[in-house]
Amino acid sequence: MEKAGTIGALGATGSLLVQERLSRYLQSQRVHPALLFIGPEKEVKFQVAKGMAKFLFCEQKINSSFCNQCSTCKRIEKEIHPDVYFFKEDSEDTLKIETVREVIGQMRVTPIEGPHKICVIEEAHRMNSAAANAFLKTLEEPGEGRFFILTTTQSGSLLPTILSRCIAFTFRPEKEGLFISPESEKKYRDLFINAITTNNFFQVSTALNEKEEALLFLQFLQSELYQSLLAIESGIPNRSLFQSLSSHDLTLKFDALVTLEGRLRSNANYGLMLESLLRTHFSGVSL
Numbered sequence: 001m002e003k004a005g006t007i008g009a010l011g012a013t014g015s016l017l018v019q020e021r022l023s024r025y026l027q028s029q030r031v032h033p034a035l036l037f038i039g040p041e042k043e044v045k046f047q048v049a050k051g052m053a054k055f056l057f058c059e060q061k062i063n064s065s066f067c068n069q070c071s072t073c074k075r076i077e078k079e080i081h082p083d084v085y086f087f088k089e090d091s092e093d094t095l096k097i098e099t100v101r102e103v104i105g106q107m108r109v110t111p112i113e114g115p116h117k118i119c120v121i122e123e124a125h126r127m128n129s130a131a132a133n134a135f136l137k138t139l140e141e142p143g144e145g146r147f148f149i150l151t152t153t154q155s156g157s158l159l160p161t162i163l164s165r166c167i168a169f170t171f172r173p174e175k176e177g178l179f180i181s182p183e184s185e186k187k188y189r190d191l192f193i194n195a196i197t198t199n200n201f202f203q204v205s206t207a208l209n210e211k212e213e214a215l216l217f218l219q220f221l222q223s224e225l226y227q228s229l230l231a232i233e234s235g236i237p238n239r240s241l242f243q244s245l246s247s248h249d250l251t252l253k254f255d256a257l258v259t260l261e262g263r264l265r266s267n268a269n270y271g272l273m274l275e276s277l278l279r280t281h282f283s284g285v286s287l
């Protein structure tokens with residue numbers, strides 16, 4: 001027998017942070033009609049999107065759990081539910097305006113089983129600009145009970161107008177258990193604050209004299225951004241470095257850090273890359 005599932009349990013293979021964030025999100029509020037899953041691991045994001053569809057449709061759900069056993073959950077798993085559409089990456093290299101019109105048309109039709117309709121668009125950055133513009137209006141007013149879940153490995157290639165209409169969740173690649181000691185955390189915090197206040201980012205790359213340290217520093221920043229996101233969403237006190245940023249800004253910066261982390265691992269010149277990222281994304285941020 002299939003085990004009951006939660007969004008969190010599905011997210012666990014990809015990221016502890018996104019797991020917590022999605023679970024909290026589902027328990028705390030009405031689901032926004034346009035969600036965006038960002039991150040390098042396609043399959044994880046797709047499975048979580050499926051989990052989200054099950055969560056919305058399941059006949060026997062409790063809190064943020066779906067049963068994975070009812071006919072609805074089983075048909076979503078097999079991708080044969082009539083009110084859940086999947087536009088997977090393998091179907092087309094570029095999402096053209098014709099495809100987007102088809103999506104919009106299908107989402108307008110009354111649900112066959114009701115009450116919702118869900119459309120999962122994998123790797124949404126494949127939309128060319130005509131397609132993205134055609135999609136905008138629908139994303140703005142999807143209609144009652146309509147939900148879009150977009151996934152992407154390249155959120156930087158999505159139109160800002162699409163990004164701003166979605167609630168974004170960033171999935172980090174699985175870590176090999178890096179641990180930041182309290183001493184290191186203090187060091188990174190001081191280093192970052194000093195760099196911001198003096199607008200001198202070169203000192204960060206010289207102070208972190210190994211690639212492994214640069215990766216830890218990135219994790220420290222990700223964790224600070226994430227604490228701020230959680231605080232905004234759940235109303236818990238915000239003790240992170242970043243208290244002045246909106247959730248949209250926090251998400252974009254978090255995403256940039258995740259992308260850089262992937263590149264740093266395979267690049268020798270980590271200092272220069274780190275410095276450039278800090279200058280681009282954090283210069284002038286008020287702490």
Ligand SMILES: [Zn+2]
Pocket residue numbers: 057058059060061066067068069070071072073074
């Ligand atoms: Zn179910």
